[in-house]
Amino acid sequence: MSNVDRREFLKLVGAGGVGVGAGFMLAESAKHPLEHLIPYAVPPEEFSSGVATWYNSVCGMCPAGCGISVRTREGRAKKIEGNPSHPVSQGRLCALGQAGLQVLYNPDRLSSPLLLDGASGSFRPATWVEGVDKVAGALSSARNVVVLSRGIRGHLAQIFERFAGSLSSANLLQYDFAHEDALYVGNRESFGIDRLPYYDIANTRYLVSFGADYLNGWISPVHHSLGFGTSRQGGHDRGYFVQVEPRMSVSGASADRWVPANPGTEGLLALGIAQQIVAMGGYSGADRDAWTSTLAPYDIASVSQRTGVNDDIVRQIAEGFMHTRPGLAITGGAATRHVNGVNTAIAVNTLNYIAGNVGIEGGILFNPAAPLATTGEENRGAYESLANLVTHAENGSIDALLVYDTDPVFTMPADSGFREALEKIPFVASLSSFMDETTAMADVVLPSHTYLESWGDDVPEPGVGFSVGAVSQPVVAPLYNTQAVGDTLIAIAAHMGHSDAIPWASTEECIKDGWRQVHAQGGSGDFDAFWRSLLQAGVYGRNIRDTRAVSLDPTVVAGMDANEPTFSGNAATYPFTLHPYTSMRMHDGRGANLPWMLELPDAMTSVVYSSWVEINPVTAEELGVRQGDVVEISSEHGSVTAPVYVYPAIMPDVVAMPVGQGHSKLGRYAKNRGSNPLSIVAAQTDAKSGSLAWAATRVSVAPTGQRAKLVTMSGESRELGRNIVQTTGGAAGSAGHSAKLNSIPIKVEAV
Amino acid sequence: MVLVALAGMVVGYWANAAFFPGTSPQQPIDFSHKVHAGDNEIPCQYCHVQARRSVSAGVPSVNKCMGCHLEVATDRPQVRLLTNYWESGEPVPWIKVHDLPDFVHFTHKRHVAAGIECQTCHGAVESMDVVSREAPVKMGLCLACHRENEVEHGTDCWTCHK
Numbered sequence: 001m002s003n004v005d006r007r008e009f010l011k012l013v014g015a016g017g018v019g020v021g022a023g024f025m026l027a028e029s030a031k032h033p034l035e036h037l038i039p040y041a042v043p044p045e046e047f048s049s050g051v052a053t054w055y056n057s058v059c060g061m062c063p064a065g066c067g068i069s070v071r072t073r074e075g076r077a078k079k080i081e082g083n084p085s086h087p088v089s090q091g092r093l094c095a096l097g098q099a100g101l102q103v104l105y106n107p108d109r110l111s112s113p114l115l116l117d118g119a120s121g122s123f124r125p126a127t128w129v130e131g132v133d134k135v136a137g138a139l140s141s142a143r144n145v146v147v148l149s150r151g152i153r154g155h156l157a158q159i160f161e162r163f164a165g166s167l168s169s170a171n172l173l174q175y176d177f178a179h180e181d182a183l184y185v186g187n188r189e190s191f192g193i194d195r196l197p198y199y200d201i202a203n204t205r206y207l208v209s210f211g212a213d214y215l216n217g218w219i220s221p222v223h224h225s226l227g228f229g230t231s232r233q234g235g236h237d238r239g240y241f242v243q244v245e246p247r248m249s250v251s252g253a254s255a256d257r258w259v260p261a262n263p264g265t266e267g268l269l270a271l272g273i274a275q276q277i278v279a280m281g282g283y284s285g286a287d288r289d290a291w292t293s294t295l296a297p298y299d300i301a302s303v304s305q306r307t308g309v310n311d312d313i314v315r316q317i318a319e320g321f322m323h324t325r326p327g328l329a330i331t332g333g334a335a336t337r338h339v340n341g342v343n344t345a346i347a348v349n350t351l352n353y354i355a356g357n358v359g360i361e362g363g364i365l366f367n368p369a370a371p372l373a374t375t376g377e378e379n380r381g382a383y384e385s386l387a388n389l390v391t392h393a394e395n396g397s398i399d400a401l402l403v404y405d406t407d408p409v410f411t412m413p414a415d416s417g418f419r420e421a422l423e424k425i426p427f428v429a430s431l432s433s434f435m436d437e438t439t440a441m442a443d444v445v446l447p448s449h450t451y452l453e454s455w456g457d458d459v460p461e462p463g464v465g466f467s468v469g470a471v472s473q474p475v476v477a478p479l480y481n482t483q484a485v486g487d488t489l490i491a492i493a494a495h496m497g498h499s500d501a502i503p504w505a506s507t508e509e510c511i512k513d514g515w516r517q518v519h520a521q522g523g524s525g526d527f528d529a530f531w532r533s534l535l536q537a538g539v540y541g542r543n544i545r546d547t548r549a550v551s552l553d554p555t556v557v558a559g560m561d562a563n564e565p566t567f568s569g570n571a572a573t574y575p576f577t578l579h580p581y582t583s584m585r586m587h588d589g590r591g592a593n594l595p596w597m598l599e600l601p602d603a604m605t606s607v608v609y610s611s612w613v614e615i616n617p618v619t620a621e622e623l624g625v626r627q628g629d630v631v632e633i634s635s636e637h638g639s640v641t642a643p644v645y646v647y648p649a650i651m652p653d654v655v656a657m658p659v660g661q662g663h664s665k666l667g668r669y670a671k672n673r674g675s676n677p678l679s680i681v682a683a684q685t686d687a688k689s690g691s692l693a694w695a696a697t698r699v700s701v702a703p704t705g706q707r708a709k710l711v712t713m714s715g716e717s718r719e720l721g722r723n724i725v726q727t728t729g730g731a732a733g734s735a736g737h738s739a740k741l742n743s744i745p746i747k748v749e750a751v
Numbered sequence: 752m753v754l755v756a757l758a759g760m761v762v763g764y765w766a767n768a769a770f771f772p773g774t775s776p777q778q779p780i781d782f783s784h785k786v787h788a789g790d791n792e793i794p795c796q797y798c799h800v801q802a803r804r805s806v807s808a809g810v811p812s813v814n815k816c817m818g819c820h821l822e823v824a825t826d827r828p829q830v831r832l833l834t835n836y837w838e839s840g841e842p843v844p845w846i847k848v849h850d851l852p853d854f855v856h857f858t859h860k861r862h863v864a865a866g867i868e869c870q871t872c873h874g875a876v877e878s879m880d881v882v883s884r885e886a887p888v889k890m891g892l893c894l895a896c897h898r899e900n901e902v903e904h905g906t907d908c909w910t911c912h913k
C-alpha cells in the first residue's frame with residue numbers, strides 16, 4: 001500500500017463514501033413504504049373491515065334502469081354487478097353499467113361549487129352558501145326560467161315539478177338524445193298507449209328488427225340480450241332473427257339474416273311484409289277488406305323497388321313471419337330518426353298487429369301502471385321543444401336556465417343554434433356532475449352527487465310486462481363536496497323563501513314518502529320493515545298485468561302516405577347518406593370520459609379510443625381511400641374528419657359513424673378525441689314526434705391526404721383462408737353427414 | 752477503487768438495516784401492547800374483533816378505545832391524546848407495523864379458525880411496549896408452517912398469490 005499517494009487516497013475515500021451512501025439508499029428504497037392503518041372514529045353498524053358489504057340499487061348509466069348490486073369495502077365501492085332479483089337485468093349488467101365506478105372515481109368530477117369569474121372568464125371554487133345564494137338571487141329576478149334536465153324518473157320528478165311550480169314562470173323540460181320519441185308517438189297513435197310495451201324477445205320464435213340494435217344499446221340492452229340468449233338457446237325451438245338496416249350492427253351480425261334496406265324505408269318494408277301476410281290469408285279480422293285496400297299501395301313490386309330489398313326476400317320474411325308463432329317486430333335506432341320516424345313505428349306496429357303478435361307472449365305485451373304514483377315521463381320533451389327554447393332564447397324571452405345532467409350543446413347539431421342561444425340566456429346554472437359542453441357555458445355550477453351516492457327510485461322503461469318499481473340508495477358516502485340534485489333544488493327554493501313549496505326536507509324523505517304511499521296500497525307489515533326489505537331487495541313488483549285487447553284501425557295507416565324518407569342535401573353534391581349510430585359503449589356521449597369504455601373494442605370494428613367512418617370497400621375504392629386514410633365528411637351544415645374503416649357490411653351509398661366522441665370538454669379522457677357526427681346533421685325533425693331526424697342527412701366524403709393509425713384489436717377483418725370463422729350453410733342440414741367437422745366433442749355417447 | 756465502492760455499499764446497506772430497521776415506526780400515540788395485552792390481559796380479539804371474521808384483523812375504532820378510556824386512566828398524557836382525537840371526531844392515523852405485499856393474499860379469519868396463535872406471526876406482542884416486526888413474515892415462514900401442518904393445497908402458488 002506504500003504506493004498509495006495522497007491523491008489516490010482521497011479518491012478511494014471518495015469512492016468508499018459514495019458506496020456507503022448508495023448502499024444506504026438502496027436499503028432505504030427496498031423498504032416497504034410507510035402505510036397507515038386508519039380506523040373509523042365511529043364505525044357504521046354493518047361495518048367489518050375486510051368484509052365486503054353489498055348494496056342493491058339502480059344503474060344510472062342509461063335509462064334502461066337495470067338493478068345493480070354494488071360490492072363495497074371499507075366504505076368504498078369496488079365492483080358493480082347485476083341484481084339477480086331485478087327483472088330487467090336478472091343479475092347481468094352491460095359494460096357501461098360496469099363502468100359506473102369510473103363515474104364515481106373519475107378524476108374530472110366536479111368536486112365543489114364553481115362560480116364564473118366575469119373578469120377572467122374562468123371558474124373559481126365557491127362554497128355552497130355562495131352558490132345557492134347566487135342562483136336563488138338570479139331566479140328571483142327572472143321572469144322566465146327553464147329547468148332542463150335528463151329524463152327524471154320516479155319520485156325525484158316531484159321535487160323538480162314542485163321546484164318549477166314555486167317559481168313564477170318556469171318550464172320543465174327533459175331531454176335525452178337517445179329517447180325514442182317516435183316509438184312513443186307511434187304507440188299512442190296505433191294503440192292509444194303511452195308507455196313503451198314489453199318486447200318479449202325471450203319467447204319469440206321469429207324476430208324482425210327494423211334498425212333496432214337491441215344487443216348494443218337500444219333502450220334496454222341487458223334485458224334484450226338476455227331475451228336473445230333465451231330465444232336462441234332456451235331449450236325450446238330456436239328463435240329466428242332478421243335484422244333490417246343499411247349498416248350491419250351487432251344485432252345484425254348476430255341475426256340469422258341481415259337485410260340491407262335503403263335508409264328510412266324500413267317502415268315501407270314492414271308494410272310490404274304486412275301486405276303479403278294479408279294477401280296470403282294470414283289475417284282474419286273482420287276488417288280484413290279494409291286492411292287489404294289500405295295496404296294495397298305496398299305491393300311487393302313497389303316495396304321492393306323503393307326499399308332496395310329483393311322481392312324474394314320480402315316474400316320469404318313474410319312467410320316466415322306468418323307461419324312461425326309467436327313472432328315479434330321491433331324498430332328503433334336510426335330507423336326511427338328519419339323524417340318519417342313515427343310512420344315507421346306505426347308500420348311496425350301494423351306488422352305486429354296483422355301477424356297477431358299484439359298482447360301475446362313472445363310478441364308485444366303492454367305494461368301495467370307502475371306501483372309508484374309517478375313515472376316522471378310526463379315532462380319529456382323531444383328535440384322540437386329544445387328548438388323552441390332556442391327561438392325563445394334568441395328573442396330574449398328566457399332569463400335563466402337551470403340544466404342538470406343533459407348535454408345538448410354536444411348532442412344537438414350545430415345547425416340548431418343551441419350553443420349561440422345558450423350564450424344569449426343571461427343566467428345559466430348547471431347541476432351536472434361533470435364539466436360537459438353545456439356546463440362549461442354556465443355562470444354557476446352546483447355539482448350533484450353521482451347515482452352511486454344518491455337516493456332515488458325508478459320505474460324501468462320499457463317495463464317487463466308486470467308492475468315494477470325499484471329503489472336506488474347511496475352505496476357510498478359522497479366523495480366530494482357535492483349535493484344530491486333534489487337537495488340542491490330544495491335549498492334554492494328555501495333560500496328564495498319558498499320553503500313550503502317542497503314539502504320534504506331532503507330527497508331521501510321525498511323518496512321514502514312516495515314509498516309510504518306504495519306501502520299503504522298493500523305492502524305488508526309496518527312501513528319500517530317494508531322499507532328495510534325494499535332496500536335490501538332493491539326492487540318491488542306486483543303481479544299485475546295489462547291484458548287489454550287493442551285494435552289498430554286501418555285509417556291510422558291509410559293516413560300516412562307521405563312515407564318516403566326525405567334527406568337534407570342534394571344527391572349530386574352529397575352522394576352518401578350519413579348513418580350515425582349509438583352504441584352501448586358511448587350511449588349519447590356519456591361513455592366518452594370513461595377509460596374502460598374507450599379501451600373496450602367496438603364490437604364490430606374492434607377499434608379502440610377513437611372515432612372512425614365506415615365505408616363500403618367498393619365505395620372506398622371509387623374514392624381512392626384505404627383503411628386509415630383520414631377523410632373529410634361534409635354536409636350542408638359543416639364537416640368533420642375521421643379515419644376510414646373499410647366495412648363490407650354497409651350499403652355502398654351509406655357511410656356510418658359512431659356517436660359519442662368528439663367532445664371539446666368532459667374531462668381529460670374525452671376532450672379532443674374522435675369526432676362527433678351529430679355536429680353536422682341537419683336540424684330537421686320528424687313532424688309527428690318533433691324528434692331530430694339525425695339519420696336523414698346527406699354527406700360528401702373527400703380524402704384529406706392524411707393518414708391516422710386506427711387502433712384495432714383485430715389485425716385483419718377478413719378470414720384470408722385461415723378457417724377461423726366456421727359457418728353452416730343457409731339451408732341447415734343440406735351439407736349432409738359427409739361434411740368434415742373440425743370441432744371436438746366433449747364426449748361421444750355410446751350407441 | 753470499484754472494490755472499495757462496492758464494499759462501501761455493503762456497509763451502507765448493513766448500517767441502514769441495522770440502525771434504521773423501520774420495523775417499529777413512531778406512532779401518533781405511544782400505545783403499549785404490554786400494558787393492555789400483557790399486564791391487563793385483555794385478549795387480542797377484544798380489540799381486533801375482525802380477526803376471526805375477516806381477511807384483516809382491523810384496528811379498533813376510536814369509540815372502542817373510548818369505551819374504556821372514558822373511565823380508565825383518563826389523566827395519562829397519551830390517553831389525553833386519544834381523547835383529543837375522540838373529541839374532534841378524527842380517527843387515529845396509526846402506522847402499519849405488519850404489512851404484507853399486495854400480491855400476497857392472507858386472511859386472518861382462516862388462520863384464527865385454524866387455531867394459529869397471533870404470536871406466531873406477530874411475535875410476543877403482549878411483552879412489547881412498542882410493537883416491532885419480530886417474526887420474519889416472509890414466504891419461508893408461511894411455507895414451513897403450511898408444510899408442518901399439512902395444509903391442503905398449502906404449498907400451491909395460487910393459495911396465497913391470487
Ligand code: SF4
Binds near residue numbers: 059061094
Ligand atoms: S343497460 Fe343501461 S341501465 Fe342497464 S347496466 Fe347498461 S347502462 Fe346500466
